[in-house]
Amino acid sequence: MNQKFTKEFNEIKKELEKARNILLVAHPRPDGDTAGSVFALREYLVGDLRKKVSVACEDSLPEYLQVIFPEEKFEKPDNINIDDFDLLVGCDAVERGFEKIVGKKEKNQRVVLIDHHESLEMKNIIPDIVVADPKYSSVCEILFVFFDFHRIGISKKMATALLTGILHDTAVFQHANTTSRVMEIAAELMRRGAPMNKIIETTFKNKKLATLKLWGRAMERAEVNEKTGAIVSFVTREDMEELGMDDDSVGRIAELLNTVSGTKFSLVLVEKDENKVKGSLRSEWYKNVDVSEIARLLKGGGHKLASGFEIVGKIVKDENGIAIK
Numbered sequence: 001m002n003q004k005f006t007k008e009f010n011e012i013k014k015e016l017e018k019a020r021n022i023l024l025v026a027h028p029r030p031d032g033d034t035a036g037s038v039f040a041l042r043e044y045l046v047g048d049l050r051k052k053v054s055v056a057c058e059d060s061l062p063e064y065l066q067v068i069f070p071e072e073k074f075e076k077p078d079n080i081n082i083d084d085f086d087l088l089v090g091c092d093a094v095e096r097g098f099e100k101i102v103g104k105k106e107k108n109q110r111v112v113l114i115d116h117h118e119s120l121e122m123k124n125i126i127p128d129i130v131v132a133d134p135k136y137s138s139v140c141e142i143l144f145v146f147f148d149f150h151r152i153g154i155s156k157k158m159a160t161a162l163l164t165g166i167l168h169d170t171a172v173f174q175h176a177n178t179t180s181r182v183m184e185i186a187a188e189l190m191r192r193g194a195p196m197n198k199i200i201e202t203t204f205k206n207k208k209l210a211t212l213k214l215w216g217r218a219m220e221r222a223e224v225n226e227k228t229g230a231i232v233s234f235v236t237r238e239d240m241e242e243l244g245m246d247d248d249s250v251g252r253i254a255e256l257l258n259t260v261s262g263t264k265f266s267l268v269l270v271e272k273d274e275n276k277v278k279g280s281l282r283s284e285w286y287k288n289v290d291v292s293e294i295a296r297l298l299k300g301g302g303h304k305l306a307s308g309f310e311i312v313g314k315i316v317k318d319e320n321g322i323a324i325k
């Protein structure tokens with residue numbers, strides 16, 4: 001096992017053991033990785049260490065994750081008092097919401113961040129311990145390595161949570177972040193009772209007809225730019241209103257478009273509200289494109305093969321193609 005974080009893993013364990021009241025923070029619009037990691041950690045903290053633990057997230061647990069975690073719930077940030085906690089732990093895409101929930105760090109508080117995203121810049125909070133490495137598929141993979149490093153027993157519940165994160169962030173072992181280590185960890189988690197088929201079914205095979213219709217509209221509009229190799233499409237506010245869908249249902253369109261042969265990367269533009277457009281970029285390792293460079297040019301961020309950005313404007317399609325104006 002990779003022991004790059006030996007020092008951090010030892011420090012984190014000490015902090016977890018020392019703390020009395022711990023807050024775990026998931027990112028907004030939670031996915032399988034942020035949810036899986038906070039729930040696996042909570043299980044360890046409450047089960048093994050008998051700690052008082054709260055789990056906070058700006059948004060509630062999406063339906064498909066409620067099926068996998070029927071006993072779990074997020075607490076709304078408004079209902080918790082940050083001052084009550086002596087240890088604050090952010091898991092996954094920490095930049096997206098940790099500081100919004102935590103605000104400022106008090107003198108007596110310690111902050112631990114665990115992430116697998118390239119950039120991790122905090123504005124107001126200087127974390128005490130950071131484990132962040134984009135070479136990991138997911139925070140759940142990092143946590144498995146942490147538990148394994150400390151020989152902490154992984155229960156069926158913890159295994160289920162960790163495998164959920166790994167399956168989510170690798171899109172069931174399809175993305176380039178699926179290393180041999182990921183496969184070994186997944187096998188070990190199955191051995192410990194994680195129901196892989198159930199997780200795959202609830203996460204990836206529970207589509208609503210309206211979702212497919214929305215995807216259909218986007219597929220219909222897709223255009224390939226021969227010069228750049230980009231395949232581009234879009235979803236408008238109108239589409240989502242007509243089909244009664246929200247932003248969450250557009251998540252995989254960029255991935256699907258990216259499967260068109262001969263393309264270098266995909267770009268899907270989604271109207272977020274009146275005057276804001278969200279862009280999602282995807283590529284594959286064999287296409288040799290770093291989409292995070294494109295995202296950064298537009299003040300966004302992300303990974304080499306999966307990035308995003310937000311810009312002000314509206315989507316316009318005319319004879320010259322798709323543009324934001």
Ligand SMILES: [Mn+2]
Pocket residue numbers: 033034092093116137138139169
């Ligand atoms: Mn993740």
